[in-house]
Structures are given as structure tokens and as C-alpha cells.
Amino acid sequence: MKAWDSTLNTMKDDKHYKSDAFAAIHESADALHKIGAINKKTMRGFDEACLTPMPTQISRALPK
Numbered sequence: 001m002k003a004w005d006s007t008l009n010t011m012k013d014d015k016h017y018k019s020d021a022f023a024a025i026h027e028s029a030d031a032l033h034k035i036g037a038i039n040k041k042t043m044r045g046f047d048e049a050c051l052t053p054m055p056t057q058i059s060r061a062l063p064k
């Protein structure tokens with residue numbers, strides 16, 4: 001998910017990757033997903049593999 005960074009007037013990526021290598025892999029998969037080369041289910045697999053889990057406190061506070 002991207003958030004607006006008003007100090008730079010740009011969009012900021014809020015994703016937290018396990019490493020720089022996982023960031024590169026995920027960004028490539030995201031580009032493939034955006035053009036329709038991989039489906040949502042496959043993209044979720046990349047999310048699980050590449051992104052750090054959300055802290056429990058935050059996930060409980062999110063509306064369902």
C-alpha cells in the first residue's frame with residue numbers, strides 16, 4: 001500500500017521487505033501482476049514470501 005508523503009509530494013511505499021533481495025523479487029512480481037502476467041493468488045504467494053508479517057497489535061487494530 002502506498003501512502004502520500006507530503007514533505008516530498010510523492011507516494012511512499014509502506015511495504016516492509018525481509019531483505020533487499022526480497023524487495024527486488026517482490027517488485028518484479030508486482031510489475032508482472034499489474035500487466036496480468038501473474039494472477040492474484042500467485043501475487044499473494046510473493047507477498048507471503050517477501051514481506052515481513054504485520055505486528056499483531058496493528059493487525060488487531062485494523063477494521064474488519
